[in-house]
Amino acid sequence: MTRRILLVNGPNLNLLGVREPGVYGSDTLEDVVALATETAAGLGFEVRAVQSNHEGVLIDAIHSARTDCEAIVINPGAFTHTSIALRDALAGVALPVAEVHLSNVHAREEFRHHSYVSPIAAFVIAGAGIQGYEFAVHRLAAILP
Numbered sequence: 001m002t003r004r005i006l007l008v009n010g011p012n013l014n015l016l017g018v019r020e021p022g023v024y025g026s027d028t029l030e031d032v033v034a035l036a037t038e039t040a041a042g043l044g045f046e047v048r049a050v051q052s053n054h055e056g057v058l059i060d061a062i063h064s065a066r067t068d069c070e071a072i073v074i075n076p077g078a079f080t081h082t083s084i085a086l087r088d089a090l091a092g093v094a095l096p097v098a099e100v101h102l103s104n105v106h107a108r109e110e111f112r113h114h115s116y117v118s119p120i121a122a123f124v125i126a127g128a129g130i131q132g133y134e135f136a137v138h139r140l141a142a143i144l145p
Helices: 029-042 055-068 077-081 084-093 131-143
Strands: 004-009 046-051 071-075 097-101 123-126
Touching: 004 029, 004 055, 004 131, 029 046, 029 131, 046 055, 055 084, 071 084, 071 131, 097 131, 123 131
Parallel strands: 004 046, 004 071, 071 097, 097 123
Antiparallel strands: none
């Protein structure tokens, strides 16, 4: 059986590399996917990656993960602070979840300090840039049976 991790990136992450590089860095979404895929391969996992600016697309991808993925790495973007539906989808599939943020959201605007995802995540990585995705894949591989 193929061991697979779902990599989910939310709204505006398709603009990585051009959107506020002082906050998010110069790496692109393609760089993120390549790093996560390479890291996962070294640990015996495949990565299925999805990015969307539409909440329903992300929820559908999460729902489908319950049949063929062992864990989820998610950067929910702004949905972190607004989407109970995304949180409920993650809780509903009952897979380990790693929440990743490129920037240190706790050092930013007050509204970014609350996450609907964090309470159901196995762990949260914030402020490590795209290396946070690498850390997340390593940690998930370590906690999966």
